[in-house]
Amino acid sequence: MKNLKIDLLLAEIGSTTTVLNAFDGLENGESPVFLAQASTATTVEDGDVRLGLNRAQAALSAKLKVDELSARHYFATSSAAGGLSMTVHGLVRDMTVRAAREAALGSGAVLRLVTAGKLRRSDLTQVKEIDPRIIMVAGGVDFGERDTAIFNFEHLARELPETPFLYAGNCENQHEIELIAEEQEVELHLSENVYPEIDRLNIEPARAIIQEIFEEHIVEAPGMAHIYDQVSGKIMPTPGAVMKMAELLYTEVGDLLVIDVGGATTDIHSVTPGSDAMQEIAVAPEPFAKRTVEGDLGVFINRHLVFAEMPEKLRRQLSPEAAAALDGLGEQPRTEAEWELLQALTETCLSRALERHAGRIFESYSPQGREKMVKGKDLTQVSTIILTGGALAHLDTAEEILRRVLSTASADKLYPAADARVIIDRDYIMASLGVMASHYPKGALKLFKNSADL
Numbered sequence: 001m002k003n004l005k006i007d008l009l010l011a012e013i014g015s016t017t018t019v020l021n022a023f024d025g026l027e028n029g030e031s032p033v034f035l036a037q038a039s040t041a042t043t044v045e046d047g048d049v050r051l052g053l054n055r056a057q058a059a060l061s062a063k064l065k066v067d068e069l070s071a072r073h074y075f076a077t078s079s080a081a082g083g084l085s086m087t088v089h090g091l092v093r094d095m096t097v098r099a100a101r102e103a104a105l106g107s108g109a110v111l112r113l114v115t116a117g118k119l120r121r122s123d124l125t126q127v128k129e130i131d132p133r134i135i136m137v138a139g140g141v142d143f144g145e146r147d148t149a150i151f152n153f154e155h156l157a158r159e160l161p162e163t164p165f166l167y168a169g170n171c172e173n174q175h176e177i178e179l180i181a182e183e184q185e186v187e188l189h190l191s192e193n194v195y196p197e198i199d200r201l202n203i204e205p206a207r208a209i210i211q212e213i214f215e216e217h218i219v220e221a222p223g224m225a226h227i228y229d230q231v232s233g234k235i236m237p238t239p240g241a242v243m244k245m246a247e248l249l250y251t252e253v254g255d256l257l258v259i260d261v262g263g264a265t266t267d268i269h270s271v272t273p274g275s276d277a278m279q280e281i282a283v284a285p286e287p288f289a290k291r292t293v294e295g296d297l298g299v300f301i302n303r304h305l306v307f308a309e310m311p312e313k314l315r316r317q318l319s320p321e322a323a324a325a326l327d328g329l330g331e332q333p334r335t336e337a338e339w340e341l342l343q344a345l346t347e348t349c350l351s352r353a354l355e356r357h358a359g360r361i362f363e364s365y366s367p368q369g370r371e372k373m374v375k376g377k378d379l380t381q382v383s384t385i386i387l388t389g390g391a392l393a394h395l396d397t398a399e400e401i402l403r404r405v406l407s408t409a410s411a412d413k414l415y416p417a418a419d420a421r422v423i424i425d426r427d428y429i430m431a432s433l434g435v436m437a438s439h440y441p442k443g444a445l446k447l448f449k450n451s452a453d454l
Contacts, residue, residue, distance in 0.1 A: 002066045006035065009071040010432040011053055011231070012238060013078040018042045020056035021432045022064065023447070032443035034427060034450065036063045044080045044223030050230050075435045076231045077238040081221035084214045084237040087113040087132045089152045091139035094284060099195035100138040100168060103203035105291045107210035108240025119152050124159050134213050135163050140170030142196045149173050157184040164213050168194045168206040189213060201285050211240055234435050239267055239291060241434030245444065246271050247289055248437050252445060253384045257416060260389035261346050263300035263331055266353040267293045274378030278414065282374045290377050292357040297349040299342060299391050300331050310348045318344055346391045347401045354405060359414040374414065382416035388425035398424060427451040
């Protein structure tokens with residue numbers, strides 16, 4: 001019997017597919033090796049995620065031609081069982097609410113509801129129906145307005161006592177919030193204020209706590225009860241792992257953008273402070289590391305919505321066979337017409353998601369006259385764009401699609417330059433490396449450079 005013990009097995013547990021990656025040579029960080037990858041159907045719906053993990057490990061063993069495969073460490077990312085579902089409740093939509101939302105999205109959350117001001121009965125009913133994994137309450141700059149956050153926390157704690165709470169608002173409220181949590185017997189986590197003063201974001205502390213809560217409570221998700229029987233180390237929400245890797249790569253390549261066009265959503269991560277000139281005329285602060293997730297832009301589950309959004313010029317270029325393939329398009333295209341349609345859907349998702357993620361320049365009138373102002377994230381300093389995920393990692397035309405979108409953008413959009421360096425995550429391991437980076441940062445960087453020919 002041939003046995004093989006390696007440094008790390010890393011699972012990416014998606015809603016439909018579980019991918020298992022095998023890595024070795026990580027202990028010194030000098031010669032890491034990506035050994036093999038296997039995938040199988042996720043078995044959360046069967047009541048036990050371990051079934052899929054064991055099948056994937058058996059497939060990996062077969063690929064590596066061994067009878068038994070074991071690892072010193074076993075980490076995972078997960079977006080199964082609803083992922084990291086959250087609701088966020090703040091005070092002013094363009095201030096504390098937006099800061100709390102950025103913290104949640106940056107951690108890898110799937111935001112199910114965002115509210116501003118005091119909650120109404122209909123809001124509370126909606127939160128109960130959503131049954132989020134975490135509830136985040138914010139509101140008020142430090143030493144500012146107090147009542148809204150206390151009101152919201154008190155009502156939410158009464159209605160959802162089994163749900164973990166994160167409070168990240170006015171620091172003056174912390175003691176009162178703790179008293180309410182004790183009375184209602186709810187689990188409470190405290191963070192620094194995500195919006196401590198006007199025009200200053202402070203989202204990193206809250207992001208870290210959100211991921212800790214997720215890791216602690218992942219066992220409560222359907223089908224995930226025995227996950228720690230299999231996984232011995234870190235479990236991160238998959239989008240949070242991508243963000244972690246993007247932030248690590250920033251130390252190597254500078255300002256960057258990561259685009260992931262998936263079957264259900266399109267996620268964009270940017271790590272850049274933007275230009276000094278644009279910061280001076282910005283109407284509101286933007287996070288250094290920003291994530292947006294577009295739940296209506298996916299090439300499989302939401303393909304009919306995307307087709308309806310497709311620019312008329314792009315739709316006219318489709319062959320009749322490609323347009324007719326929409327209803328029958330599966331997760332893996334089988335015919336030339338389906339591949340043609342997938343390219344058009346991918347271009348539409350990429351274009352629309354980038355438009356929503358990036359900022360723009362607009363003109364405003366004041367007593368001083370007409371002034372130029374910036375709203376949103378400035379991407380003009382981005383020099384490296386990373387394409388990952390199913391659609392972009394496997395389309396031969398991915399870079400061509402991106403460059404077409406960049407080169408045809410209007411002048412008011414704060415996009416990267418059309419000649420920015422493009423890197424494709426061909427091995428589709430960026431999320432896995434984000435988890436690996438918490439333990440093996442040198443190995444994660446080297447492995448990504450190998451995957452992307454960086």
